[in-house]
Amino acid sequence: MKKWSVWLGILIGIVFSVTALAEPANPSRKVTAFTLKSDMKGEKRLFVGAGGKIDGQVNPTLFVKEWDVVEVTLINTDGLPHHLALPDFFILSSEVKEKGEKTTITFVPFKSGGFVYYCDLEGHRKLGMEGQMVVVRS
Numbered sequence: 001m002k003k004w005s006v007w008l009g010i011l012i013g014i015v016f017s018v019t020a021l022a023e024p025a026n027p028s029r030k031v032t033a034f035t036l037k038s039d040m041k042g043e044k045r046l047f048v049g050a051g052g053k054i055d056g057q058v059n060p061t062l063f064v065k066e067w068d069v070v071e072v073t074l075i076n077t078d079g080l081p082h083h084l085a086l087p088d089f090f091i092l093s094s095e096v097k098e099k100g101e102k103t104t105i106t107f108v109p110f111k112s113g114g115f116v117y118y119c120d121l122e123g124h125r126k127l128g129m130e131g132q133m134v135v136v137r138s
Contacts, residue, residue: 032064033071038082045129059131065138066112073104088115109135
């Protein structure tokens with residue numbers, strides 16, 4: 001009897017977890033999109049904003065609202081391998097290895113504050129490929 005009730009409890013927990021994650025589509029949820037391009041100036045490795053308010057900015061600060069959908073696209077424009085890491089949100093994009101290749105991450109920031117984004121490939125962050133994302137409360 002105890003085994004059966006333990007398994008029933010686990011099953012109920014799984015069902016509630018899955019249904020909580022399967023939130024119905026909310027067309028009013030705002031999507032904030034950014035495009036970053038990889039670049040290098042001498043030994044420096046950089047992210048450069050493309051379009052909108054961050055156009056042309058080096059390692060731009062990305063301002064977003066807590067619980068909005070955030071989409072960041074990284075385009076390889078220098079031919080070196082790169083990716084985008086946001087460790088505070090447990091995110092690591094796929095690697096873009098060739099010129100013209102792009103990758104997009106989509107996530108919902110679940111906490112407010114200032115958070116770093118960077119390329120975690122060997123030495124790139126140290127060479128300047130780092131910016132900040134500021135998440136403000138809605």
